Amino acid sequence: MDVLAGTPVEPPRPLDGPRGEPGRRRHLVLLALVALGLVAAGLVVLHGKSQAAPQVQVVLSRDGSDVAVEVVAGTDLTQLLTDFELLPVDGRLLSVSGEVLEASIDPAQVLVDGSPVELAGVQLSGQSTRVEVVDGVDRVEGTRTVVEEVPPPAGPDVLRHVEERGAPGRVERTIGEVSGEVASVETVVAPRAPVATTSRVVALTFDDGPSAAWTPYVLEILRSRGVKATFCMVGTAVAKNPELARRIVAEGHQVCNHTQGHDLGLAEAGAERVQGEVGGGRATMIDNGLPEPGYYRPPGGNLSDTVVSVARSQGERVLMWKVDTKDWQSRSTTESVLQNLREQVEPGAVILMHDGGGSNRFTSVAVLATVIDELKAQGYGFTFPIIDPP
Numbered sequence: 001m002d003v004l005a006g007t008p009v010e011p012p013r014p015l016d017g018p019r020g021e022p023g024r025r026r027h028l029v030l031l032a033l034v035a036l037g038l039v040a041a042g043l044v045v046l047h048g049k050s051q052a053a054p055q056v057q058v059v060l061s062r063d064g065s066d067v068a069v070e071v072v073a074g075t076d077l078t079q080l081l082t083d084f085e086l087l088p089v090d091g092r093l094l095s096v097s098g099e100v101l102e103a104s105i106d107p108a109q110v111l112v113d114g115s116p117v118e119l120a121g122v123q124l125s126g127q128s129t130r131v132e133v134v135d136g137v138d139r140v141e142g143t144r145t146v147v148e149e150v151p152p153p154a155g156p157d158v159l160r161h162v163e164e165r166g167a168p169g170r171v172e173r174t175i176g177e178v179s180g181e182v183a184s185v186e187t188v189v190a191p192r193a194p195v196a197t198t199s200r201v202v203a204l205t206f207d208d209g210p211s212a213a214w215t216p217y218v219l220e221i222l223r224s225r226g227v228k229a230t231f232c233m234v235g236t237a238v239a240k241n242p243e244l245a246r247r248i249v250a251e252g253h254q255v256c257n258h259t260q261g262h263d264l265g266l267a268e269a270g271a272e273r274v275q276g277e278v279g280g281g282r283a284t285m286i287d288n289g290l291p292e293p294g295y296y297r298p299p300g301g302n303l304s305d306t307v308v309s310v311a312r313s314q315g316e317r318v319l320m321w322k323v324d325t326k327d328w329q330s331r332s333t334t335e336s337v338l339q340n341l342r343e344q345v346e347p348g349a350v351i352l353m354h355d356g357g358g359s360n361r362f363t364s365v366a367v368l369a370t371v372i373d374e375l376k377a378q379g380y381g382f383t384f385p386i387i388d389p390p
């Protein structure tokens with residue numbers, strides 16, 4: 001390539017990838033500057049080898065920017081456009097994140113003196129000609145909106161207080177209808193985490209039953225005072241007293257899994273033994289027609305990560321307690337039980353008592369009516385460990 005004045009001029013170098021839009025724009029700016037410079041100097045660029053051969057005045061146009069060049073007649077148009085990085089670019093279908101989904105949905109055109117041409121084989125001739133490059137237009141895929149429910153965050157692994165259930169939230173996802181890409185996520189309703197209740201309620205829980213000797217008394221006292229409680233049952237006791245276990249449920253109380261055989265060593269036990277006890281208790285309850293327990297109470301309160309995760313994996317929250325009445329101790333009295341209760345009770349407290357196990361639940365039964373009456377006198381209501389928000 002030569003310039004009449006004898007100064008060599010190279011076609012501008014690519015500033016970006018061959019398809020890069022910014023590169024293309026900067027390139028056009030460069031071209032325009034080159035053209036301006038040429039006009040100012042009164043020069044004409046020669047794109048060809050021989051000054052003696054016939055010349056063609058060519059105006060190259062793209063995106064409203066023109067540049068005038070002079071080339072040797074017979075110059076290949078594809079080569080010329082290649083040299084000036086003006087090869088036409090088809091419009092693409094893009095995903096919402098800018099990925100190319102289809103390379104050509106709007107074919108580019110090259111117009112020579114206003115008429116579209118197939119580039120291959122076109123040679124420039126005549127005295128002057130105008131070449132216009134019309135790129136295809138990119139299009140971004142359409143989107144659709146889906147509304148999804150978001151589950152509430154999980155509460156703590158171990159419950160000691162009555163918990164107000166969390167509530168799910170809702171998000172709106174805008175999704176590329178071709179790519180499936182998520183363009184945006186908007187929270188419509190934030191999920192609500194479960195919280196320890198501040199209401200003046202307590203949850204009575206009874207462990208180690210059902211017991212043919214003692215549970216009927218407990219049920220009768222609860223019924224007479226209109227109180228519902230949670231019974232943490234041992235699988236072997238359920239198998240021995242299935243009718244009684246079902247009566248507990250029929251009277252409106254909830255059930256809780258207290259293992260198959262009341263193994264006090266589960267905190268140190270391996271996964272297999274934990275699975276046998278925790279899974280076994282649940283299976284025995286279900287096999288005997290009880291609802292699926294939503295709580296797991298560890299014998300002796302003995303916990304390990306394995307115990308917690310096995311219980312959780314079968315859908316049971318670990319249910320500990322805030323108030324230990326120590327009614328299970330052989331030396332306990334109605335007075336000692338009431339004393340423990342008065343010292344420890346607070347709104348939301350889970351209260352531990354017993355309706356089975358051991359040799360004698362006389363104290364538990366003897367004190368229960370007073371426990372309920374005292375708490376009622378203090379303004380407490382009775383509920384289950386997990387409740388709906390007020």
Ligand SMILES: [Zn+2]
Pocket residue numbers: 207208258262298299300357
């Ligand atoms: Zn127990």
